[in-house]
Amino acid sequence: MQDLLARMTVEEKVGQLSTLLGWEMYQKDERRVDISAAGKKAIDERHIGALWATLRADPWTKKTLKTGLNPLQAAEATNALQKYAVEHTRLHIPLLLAEECPHGHMAIGTTVFPTSIGQSSTWDPALIRRMASVIASEARVQGTHIGYGPVLDLAREPRWSRVEETYGEDPVLNGQMGAAMVQGFQGTSLKSGLNVVSTLKHFTAYGVPEGGHNGGSISPGYRELNQSFLPPFRAAVKAGALSVMTAYNSIDGVPCSASEWLLTDVLRKQWGFQGFTVSDLGSISGLVGSHHVAATPAEAAALALNAGLDNDLSGYGYDKALLAAHQQKLVSMEALDRAVSRVLRVKFDLGLFENPYVDPKKATKLVRNPAHVQLARQVAQESIVLLKNEKNLLPLAKTLQRLAVIGPNADNIYNQLGDYTAPQPESNIVTVLEGIRAQVSPATQIFYAKGCAIRDTTDANIAEAVAAARRAQVAVVVLGGSSARDFQTDYQSTGAATVTAAKGGQPLSDMESGEGYDRATLDLLGKQQELLQAVVATGTPVVVVLIKGRPLNLNWMAAHVPAMLDAWYPGQEGGHAVADVLFGDYNPAGRLPISVPRHVGQLPVYYNAKRPAKHDYVETSAKPLYSFGHGLSYSKFEYSTLRVSTAEHSGPCR
Template identity: 40%
Template sequence: MKHILYLLFFTSILSAQTTLSPKVEAIYQQMTIDEKIGQLNLITPGGTVTGEVVSKNVNEKMKNGQVGGIFGIRGAKKVRQAQQIAVDSSRLGIPLIIGMDVIHGHQTIFPIPLGLSCTWNMDLIEKTARQAAREATADGLMWTFSPMVDISRDPRWGRISEGNGEDPYLGSQIAKAMVRGYQGDDFTDPTTMLACVKHFALYGAAEGGRDYNTVDMSKVRMYNEYLPPYKAAIDAGVASVMTSFNVLDYVPASGSKFLFRDVLRDEWGFDGFVVTDYTAINEMIEHGVGNLQTVSATALNVDIDMDMVGEGFLMTLKESLEDGFVTESDINEACRRILKAKELLGLFEDPYRYFDEERASKEILSDEFRAFAREVAAESFVLLKNEDDILPLEKTGKIAVIGPLADSRRNMLGTWSVSGDHSKAVTVIEGIREVAGEGVEILYAKGSNISDDPEFARKVNAFGPEIVIDERSSAILLEEALIVANQADVIVAVVGEAADMSGESSSMANIGLQPEQLELLKALEKTGKPIIMVLYNGRPMTLNWESENMDAILDVWFGGTEGGNAVADVLFGDKVPGGRLTTSFPFHVGQIPIYYSMLNTGRPNFGETAQKFRSNYLDIPNQPLYPFGYGLSYATFDYSPMVLSDTLFSNTSDIKVNVNVKNTGDREATEVVQLYVRDVVASISRPMKELKGFQKIRLAPGEEKQVEFTIDQSMVEFYNVDLEKVSEPGLFEVMIGPDSQRLERRNAILKK
């Protein structure tokens, strides 16, 4: 118990209790210690399962006041029944908070979050969260375990699909947009729900890209590069925070006083509630820091309020109170935070306000919502290659649609689409047939399996048959594809990952196409027919051969319910691709981690050719295959030289940076104008460039717009070795361009 005593010694009692309304305060005053502990217990009847444990005796526990919330079930009628048990059968009738993983849409599914981030469109992203909240709250839900804002620079990590990429600035803007979308500005509106930012903290930096693995980094890097998106969500008013599975400074995150007392509560002033991830308290036992009683007391003592599924709080906190390892005031405060969240949601006034079956029938998967999902998906796609402007396709002739994902409805929604109905999704070939019209003859062949390996398929298919190994042999599938390809004018090859080859517990060492698919592409390439590769993926992939040999590559991530229609919209030019990468695509897995904002070295490589005694590889380049911010369009854009209003700025003055951007193509299109800054000389080594602003603009053919950015002191602030936020005088480079590599540079000086 020495760990508990140590924590208790350093635990400071909060200066003020969470304030409750008189009505809720009166209920709280009647609560026994068992009922208070019961409010800290979050259980699942088994709907959304992301661990090995499912709660037992759920109804009995709700009747006994041993449950504060449930998750994993949905449906206004079904969830009403659970709420009724808590309200009508427990002693005090305290309503439940009911959650669900609403990650990229509820039943109308949007692109995976990594795809959404590639829109660089904060209004659009906020609207996706708003629409998801409307559907979810009509389905009996009031709390979402989203947004996930973990910075990740390792595409081997499966959950990179669930986040916003590698950059803290862009990730921060998306975090704020998602929180605003879910929560709105008025919780009395029953179409709003509580958001939960996760995973606090640093989960995306797991060593080796292996899920749940160790994280180890300096606090300087943590503050400058990994914490900003969480802080942005806190500043946006997020109601709850979820812990992460990894360790920090060798301490499991769910027991970290530094994270939850020092940073979250004291430094950032967060007054909402903290929930663990799935059985995260119990998993501290495997980390080697104590038994269930010890780790449960540790979690409470660092301000963890709610225990997801593990029930360590329920089973041990009363004993720990009697033993003096926790204080009653900490149990009280955790309980009050949970009650406050329920009060915010209006549950004490009307426990059933989220169970509107009539609204559910009108809103869920409505034509309006599906049309918006189609629009969002098209905007998320990133055109990686378009040799000789082969895209967009004409709506004439014969098109061969080939590949294991061309007609795979099961894989269209992507990972973490827990409430999505795959049968409602539109496949790529369905979308192409609808959009192409009668003037195009569409031919189809599967061509290959996603994978021929039954053991690999078994692992991927944990949630259902995503990799289905055809009864026909690989040779027959390939032969059928070649027959179809040779009849066509152009080939659309739809390849990539199955939906759950990325996501939680889906780390991959090989992040290229599976061998069977690469063999298919190589055979198709030998036909001499032009090939457009449509790529389904939940992570950056290694695509060296594909980049060399495909005529066009369109990265469509997992586009969601309307993804198939959106793919067709872009292929035929009804929509112009405007997505830009938010993660660097490695040339080789040996480069990982690879990201644009690396520090310089004492022996940098100044070119692309390897040099002896410089920081480079002998066998591969330093540069990524596709850099952060990259993406092509059906239009072309010219940038004028940038103009700085001054070369000096200070605490009280700033610099205006202007650049003119002209659409030199023949189609209306969007461009993402990106601003980067480099601190050339500082007290610590600083990144070679950092994103500090962006604007997404739409230009008609021949149209020119002036884009202006303001550079002020906040853009050059950073945390120094003492974790003080400072801005130091010196020389800065200002850079503007269409991605993190194609940049014009100018110097500016901060004068204090």
């Protein structure tokens, strides 16, 4: 590596630190997939070292099932990119290809698992490690080398839009889940052809922004940082993580992307981190435009690189700005070589210089195979939390004669999948309605009614839902939220969604969660509460199934609905998993990884808050409605004829 570094020009070194947006770097027609003119230009003129989200498909990238890439085409595309980089550059340096992989590789045709908040509800690190190894294998056989994930932000602000991406409020649980993801992603050898480098997000304290505003500032003390926010990252670094992404926020006025204390003192000197750091998208330029701690792009690049930020996700944070910083003597050659060597070391660790290519046929066979689909069902099963089960209404009998399935999330594939999910063929996803139909007796009559949307109030048919409930012996009402992006949504340059009003008479999208969709309240939106109250008023026993990405206000339903399941965003097999629990084929064992508040006015509310203990408000209790760790099951326990034996012990107390 030192020999390679010595032969590189300054421009080539700077290029190795640029990770550009990748989905414009390939072109596709009916016959083949190849590198695009934009891809050739980036390699030829900017000497780029990495691409991000090359295989990503979603409304932001404008890649659909038709215009995006299936696994075979994805492998062909990454091979074409690597071939050009290796054969048309002076030093034949291969590319690093990074992808979003939090609950499945965010590409067409891959396996979609529950989002992270559901993963942590399993409290099963061994299972999550297995899941991560599957995600890694599906990504690597398509040509990916780096998987972005896990997200290790503590979720102590449920109004924040990205709670679904986290493992909840507890540092220990976060650390255990994060370490499991790292071990599953990276395996025992990055040269296996089935493993990827794990990128930890977001370093650090990103998940508790003031007012719940995504990317907002926070003001923790250094004791709180060390006791709560840093331990999950430390656990994942000790598990071997080789990449860390900086957060958008500042801490005590110092942006994370320019914090030498975080990126050098803590990460490297204290923890012994051996990988490379990468900015979040646009966070280096944000030192000028958002944080105002640098006057020019060159000053921003110098602040970041000198602090220990190695790689630029965007391609415009370093690039020309870093070259200018070097020319202005704001960045030394020693500092530049240090960052480049960290990136190159990972390329060597992955074996890319020996073999930068993948076998497209292998991608076709491995991605979303039956074993992976079955694992997605298992993770979804274990993630479901039984919040309430009055008079043992659950499990339901499969021989019910008449069953109503009601609600905006009962039969909506995208509302079930969470953010960072690619477009999906409908045949790949099992909704709750479909899962129930597959479980009950052929003689059971199922009455389905959507009732209303998640947010939009212009087109509701609550009367139809009421009629369905009145005809049924039990009504399953599926409510909650959605992170489903659509092609009418506007997006920021970072990919976060912009909250906008409906356009041109179009109904509001269901999206009320997911990056950029921060909330002021936690109430059910649209006419969902009205729908639920109308169904409950029929007198038919009601089971509520919640599909959502954050804790919501459940006060009314907790008081009036006999049975409640929280399924979070359960992924592609969520419908089967919910039905497995509803009908008793799986005994629910999920436990809440985050507290459910009674009211936004009591926030923050998490179980290990600093003392002194809170006292009640005039209007309500200070305690959460459901505490961290809550979760019921169908099992019954009895304790009898208990005995306590004591034994005296002499000697000093320990």
